[in-house]
Amino acid sequence: MDRSGNTRRNNRLRQARIARSWRQRDLAEQLGTTELTVKRWERGYQQPSTYFQVKLCTLFGKSAEELGLVEDTSAPIVEKNIQDMEQATSPAQSQMLWTVPYLRNSHFTGRDDLLEQLARHLSREKPGDATTPRRALLSQPQAIKGLGGIGKTQIAVEYAYRSREHGDHTHILWINAASEEVIITSFQTLAQLLPDFADKDEKNQHELIAAIKRWLERCQESWLLIFDNADDLALVQPYIPQQGQGSILLTTRATAVGWLANSVEVEQMGLMEGTQFLLHRAQRLQASEEEYNEATNVVIALDGFPLALDQAGAYIEETGCSFNDYLQLYEHHRITLLARRGKQAANYPHSVATTWSLSFQTIEQANPAAADLLRLCAFLAPDHIPEELLKEGAPHWPLILQEAVCDLFAFHQMLEELLKFSLIKRLVEEHMLSIHRLVQAVQRERMDPEEQQHWATRAISAVNTVFPPDPKNEEATWSRCQRYLEQVQGCDLLIQQYGLSFSEAADVLHRAGNYLCEHALYALAEPLYQRALCIWEQQLGPQHPQIGSGLTSLGHLYSRQGKYTKAEAFDLRALHIWEQQLGPHHPKVAHALNNLANTYKEQGKYAKAESCYLRALHIWEQALGSEHLQVSDALNGLANVYLELGKYAEAEPLYLRAIHIWEQQQRPEAMGVTYPLTGLGALYGEQGKYLEAEPLFQRVRHILEQQFGPQHPQVAYPLHNLAELYIELGDYAEAAAFNLRALDIWEQQLGPQHPMVSYALNNLAILCVKRGQYAEAEAHYLRALHIREQVLGSEHPQVANTLNGLANLYCEQGKYEQAESCYQRSLSILEQQALSSHPEAAKVMHDFARFQEVQRKTEEARIWYERAFTIREVLLGSHHPKTKETRTCLIALPKTTSPQ
Structure with missing residues (x-):
């Protein structure tokens, strides 16, 4: 038997299949037949029927002659019988229409939510299901929209295969809608496949298409009609049936689809989804944890864009390189890799760069201003581009873009052109635009x-x-x-x-x-x-006055972080530049002095701080007037120094004057007024005026929470102050709540080693002592001590404060040797810092006297009580609770008798 002719022609079919890297099984699955049948076709034992010839031509995009499908009349009659028998054995397959021209993507990953949404909207009741009445009218078409390469076609293909598996539709038909010509061609091909279609030989295109639409509208079986690449919806609309037992699915780059279809927008893949897809595509499914992390980095670099990930996976598979190698290559050869398509790209043969190049060219020709806008967006942060930036920044744009952004109609025309291709998104409620990072990258790479x-x-x-x-x-x-x-x-x-x-x-x-x-x-x-x-x-x-602004800002930043040594160096340099360049009485010099004074105060260098504040105050009052807001800064700082030094009578009028300036110059709830309010509240707290202090702290808290929100570090200050106040009032539950919140804010926002954390830890330790939780109290004190010694230095007054708390704890536990060591070190620090007459020193002396009393060292206790009483009486007054406390302790000491 001579089969040479058939074999020669069917070798063309085999070559076309191999060119797509398809197995015979893959081709059979696409056609809805068996692998054995494909083998018979390729070996020349059997010729495809007309039905399968049309499907093969559609699938490969070639003519029957190019695929070797022209019927050979010399084939023996037995071959015809075999063909008839093969067709007879699979009647269900021959009745079901399937024209999807793509193999199922074996690398398809994720998109489950989107596919479920499509299924809910597109799935119809199965034939014979009596539970739901048949719908005569079509539901509104469903559109999958998004940027070219985002995966719309792949999602449609996957949905079609799942729909066939589940039996959701009897017929699944695919129309290429890239242009009117290919739409007509797709319908002409479809005409040859429809069973019992009397008009398949109709020569008039419009009549033929109308007849196909009528066939679909009258078909009693469920069908799904997919229009792929339907970017011009007005072009597609006349080809959509109006009724029948079917559903319509569109894939489109257009954004405005609501007039024709419901829509789901395809976004880039999430991090986990994108990583799984990349590993699958690169054939690295057994990746180690390190490889998984490297793959995740590639997904981040490609912003989860499916086509780019597919290209990356293909490159990694074909070259055998690592994910990390690819990432390094991408940093230096971005456009080359985005333009490179893998060898096995049958379903989507175009690269990222190629996919968008035609869109860019079309926009350039249709609306040059829109092309300029796209170029500009390539250099802006991509996710949130305020529309007013485009208008208010107009003086900086090229003339054609300037004119377009300043004219509302022209502005919307530009956006319309870009939205046609989904190259940008418009966030309507926020009045912002967004652009994908890869669109930015390709745009930039097109420029020199x-x-x-x-x-x-x-x-x-x-x-x-x-x-x-x-x-x-x-x-x-x-x-x-x-x-x-x-x-x-x-x-x-x-x-x-x-x-x-x-x-x-x-x-x-x-x-x-x-x-x-x-x-x-x-x-x-x-x-x-x-x-x-x-x-x-x-x-x-390096000596220009502008440099001073940068230096003082950095000094302020470091001071807020507790990096006082660095802050002092920047403040001093700024002061030197401004004094040299602007003169010693310039307001900027006062600004530098005020910043430097703040740093000195935080370091416990009160004499230096006082000197700088006084000089800054004098300069500002002379240059700006006594009621200027900056004058209030110096007043508040100077008052803080006097508060630390226990000079309460001098501090109070400064706080009150600063508050008055703010309330006169600004609204009473301005943020700046919180600084003197806080200081005045602390002053009243030290004087035992707790009922006067509390509303000040609450007012500060309200202002700061309104301005910054509840988690800002500034908000923690009034919380901390209220905690201290409630400790003094004996309301430990309220104190604990405020203190824990302050501690959490400072730790989270400033870090666990910031000096402010030590303040909250000190309060927490005090509360633990009140509750008898000595082990927890010691741990908090030791952590606070470590922070203060590391950040502030071992001789800082705040170190003395923590040492005194720790000594009190040891005394309570009967650890007298450890307690005495802490007391002595605390007193030594205060003496070295010239704070022997400070309220803090009086507190340590009072506590040390009590320690001596516990050990029955009455005379030593009397000496320390008397010193503490003298300081408190002078600074706080004889009626202050703390003064009274010391006097009571002193009176209660037993009188000593002369030795016999």
Whole structure:
């Protein structure tokens, strides 16, 4: 038997299959037949029927001649019988229409929620199901929308296969909707497949399509009609049946689909989902934990974009490289890798770069301003681009974009053009745009380095224009700062990437640093401050007055973090520059002096702090007037020093004057007024005026929570003050609640080694002692002592305070030797710091006297009680509770008798 002709022609079919890297089983699954049948076709034992010839041509996109499918009339009659027998053995398969032109993607991963949503909307009752009445009218079509390469077609393919497995639809039909020509071609092919279709030879295209739609509308079996790449929905709409037992699914890059279809938007893959997909695609399913983490890093770099992950997986599989190798290659050869498609890319042969290139070209021709907007968005932080930035930053754009953003109609036309291809998203309620990071990357790579630098400079200059000028002192601007913070951080990356150093770049970094510092985001603020200072030094020289601003900001930042040595160095340098460049009486000199005084006070250097505050106060009063807000800063700082020194009579009028200035110049609930309010409350607490102190602390708490929210470090200060107040009042439950909240805020926001944490630990230890929890109290005291010694130094007055608490605990436990050592060290520190007449010294003396009394050393106790009483009577007055306490103890001491 001579089968040479058949064999030669069917070798073409075999070659077409191998070119797609398909097995015979894969081809059989696509066609709805058996692997044995495919083997017969390729070996020339059997010719495909007309039904399968049409499906093969559609699947491979080739003619019957190109696939060797032209009928051979010389084939013996037995072959015809075999063909008839094969068809007869699978009547269900021959009745079911299946024209999906893609193999099932064996690497498909995730998207379960989206597929379930499609199933709920598209699945219809199965034939013969009497529980649900048949619907004559179609439900609204369902659209899968999103950026090119995001996985829309793959999701549609996977849904089609799952639908066939579950028997949701009898017929599943695929229409390529990329253009009207291919839509018509797909319908013509479909005409040859429909059973009992009398009009398959109709030559008039419109009549043929109308007849196919009628067939679908009258078909009593459930069907699913998929329009793939339906980017022009107006073009597709006339081809959609209006009724029948079917469902319509569209895949489209268009954003505005509501007039035609319900829609689900496909986003990039999540981290876990993307990692699983990449491992699957790269054939690394047995990955170690290290490989898994490296794969996750690749997913992050590619922002979870499915097509890019598929390309990466193909590259890793084909080259055998590691995930880490790919990541390094991507950093240096981004556009090359995004343009490279793997060898086994039959379902989606285009790369990321190729997928978008035609869209970019179309936009460039249709609306050049929209193309410029896309270029600009490539240099902005991608997730939240405020629309007003585009308008307010207009002076920095090219002329064509300037004109478009300033005209509302033209602005919407630009966005419409970009939304057609889902290249951007519009966040309507927030008045923002977003763009995928890979779209940004491809856009940038299409520019030469000089053009990239131009756009980066424009973006930075515009963000500098819109970012508030003084976010540190104006709470009203904070919401706007927050809105643009991502853009400033994006600018910071551009400055580093392109080595940019111009004044606007430094300005916007410094102002954002002020906002972040005010909100205790110190780790984010520090690098912005540092880069701003570096730019200014490069542009202006190390002694320019502007350098002082960068130095004082860093000094303030370090002081808030408890890094007082570093803060002092920056403050001193700023003071020197401003004194030399601006003169000793300039207001900026006062600013540097005030910052330096704050640092000295925190270090316990009260004499130096007092001197700097007094000088700053004098300069500001002379230059700005006695009622200026900055005058209140010096007044408050000076009052704090006097409070620490126990000079209560001198501190109180300074606090009251500072509060008056704030209330006269600003609203009474302004954040600045909280500083003197806190100081005045602390003063009243020291004087035993607890009922006067409490409302001040509560007012401060209310203001700060309103301004910053409940978890800001500033809020912890009034909480801590209230805790101390309630300890004095004996309300330990309330004190514990406030103290624990303050401790949690400081630990979380400032870190476990910040000096403020030690204050909360001290209070916690006191409360534990009150409850008899001595082991816990000792642990808290020791941790507080360690923090203060490490951060403040071993001779700081606050170290003396903790040592005294620890000594009291040891005394309570009868550990007298350890207690005496702590008392003696505490008194020595206070004496060295010239604080022997300070209220804190009086407290230590009182406690040490009680220690001596417990050991029956009456005369030693009397000496220390008398010293404590003298200090307290002078500083607190004879009616202060603490003065009375010491007097009572002194009176209660037994009188000594002269020796016989």
